[in-house]
Amino acid sequence: MNRYSNKASVAADTLALMRLSGKRALVIGGGGAGIGRAVTNAFGAEGAAVVVADIDADRASEAADALREQGFTAYGVAGDVRSLTDIEAMVAGAVEKLGGLDVLVTVVGGQVAFVPAVKLHEMADRDWDTIYEVNLRYVARAVRAALRVFLEQGSGGTIVSVGSVTGFMAAPQQAAYGVMKAGLLSLARTVSAEYAADGIRMNVAAAGAVATAVANAAGDGSWVDEVPVGRLGRSEEVAAAVVYLASDESAYMTGQQLVLDGGVSVRGPFS
Numbered sequence: 001m002n003r004y005s006n007k008a009s010v011a012a013d014t015l016a017l018m019r020l021s022g023k024r025a026l027v028i029g030g031g032g033a034g035i036g037r038a039v040t041n042a043f044g045a046e047g048a049a050v051v052v053a054d055i056d057a058d059r060a061s062e063a064a065d066a067l068r069e070q071g072f073t074a075y076g077v078a079g080d081v082r083s084l085t086d087i088e089a090m091v092a093g094a095v096e097k098l099g100g101l102d103v104l105v106t107v108v109g110g111q112v113a114f115v116p117a118v119k120l121h122e123m124a125d126r127d128w129d130t131i132y133e134v135n136l137r138y139v140a141r142a143v144r145a146a147l148r149v150f151l152e153q154g155s156g157g158t159i160v161s162v163g164s165v166t167g168f169m170a171a172p173q174q175a176a177y178g179v180m181k182a183g184l185l186s187l188a189r190t191v192s193a194e195y196a197a198d199g200i201r202m203n204v205a206a207a208g209a210v211a212t213a214v215a216n217a218a219g220d221g222s223w224v225d226e227v228p229v230g231r232l233g234r235s236e237e238v239a240a241a242v243v244y245l246a247s248d249e250s251a252y253m254t255g256q257q258l259v260l261d262g263g264v265s266v267r268g269p270f271s
């Protein structure tokens with residue numbers, strides 16, 4: 001394998017254009033489908049060597065196989081983000097398989113895929129905990145494990161979390177989801193303050209409504225009318241932002257979020 005790329009046969013001028021050449025990345029959760037799959041594909045195309053994790057082992061290996069068929073370095077692993085043991089195994093496994101780690105991406109999250117969308121007074125206590133586990137607790141755990149690796153390696157590192165506009169707008173019937181997504185930005189800010197001097201950055205890619213299986217199941221789609229650009233976002237558009245935030249092009253950006261929402265969050269009352 002070429003030291004500067006995950007693809008031995010890539011020409012030097014092409015290599016220079018690959019924004020993640022030489023980066024070793026772990027995409028945690030959701031690597032098999034939706035936004036996570038798009039991130040995995042984009043990372044391969046941009047030259048990163050990738051370990052992709054998903055609770056669904058078949059999806060994870062399918063995503064990795066597709067990259068390998070194109071000549072890239074990729075491994076699929078099974079893991080449940082609700083388990084601390086699994087999180088630590090995913091990070092340690094990525095380090096072992098890739099010979100180190102430069103980029104961590106956390107993707108899994110949501111509310112309606114896990115518990116019912118209801119107003120706060122109707123929400124079961126256990127459901128709040130579930131939303132915490134699959135949106136924020138695992139991210140903090142994975143970030144902590146990655147930080148330990150980054151600090152030991154001494155060559156910095158980049159963390160990108162997939163967030164949501166619900167983290168800074170009201171989230172009717174998804175209060176817990178909004179609170180957890182808000183927590184991602186808080187985490188990114190603290191990571192930036194504590195570790196920028198070590199060359200470690202964390203940012204959030206905050207999406208609006210994206211056309212994935214979850215979004216399609218969440219309603220009749222009539223709310224597309226509320227999106228100024230007139231359509232749902234594409235997973236590939238979120239993945240492009242994740243690539244940017246993971247790459248050295250965003251080297252001066254940390255503790256921030258990049259919003260990809262078709263204009264929803266800035267739409268005024270008179271538009």
Ligand SMILES: NC(=O)c1ccc[n+]([C@@H]2O[C@H](COP(=O)([O-])OP(=O)(O)OC[C@H]3O[C@@H](n4cnc5c(N)ncnc54)[C@H](O)[C@@H]3O)[C@@H](O)[C@H]2O)c1
Pocket residue numbers: 029030031032033034035036053054055056059079080081082107108109110113134162163164165206207208209210211212213214215
């Ligand atoms: N789809 C949207 O409209 C939208 C909007 C804003 C933000 N987001 C965010 O994007 C991220 C991904 O959403 P998506 O719509 O692509 O989801 P998705 O349902 O399309 O993909 C979810 C993936 O996560 C995996 N997964 C589920 N539970 C897991 C677990 N416990 N451990 C490991 N893997 C698990 C599933 O197998 C699946 O492959 C989430 O953080 C979500 O909050 C999505």
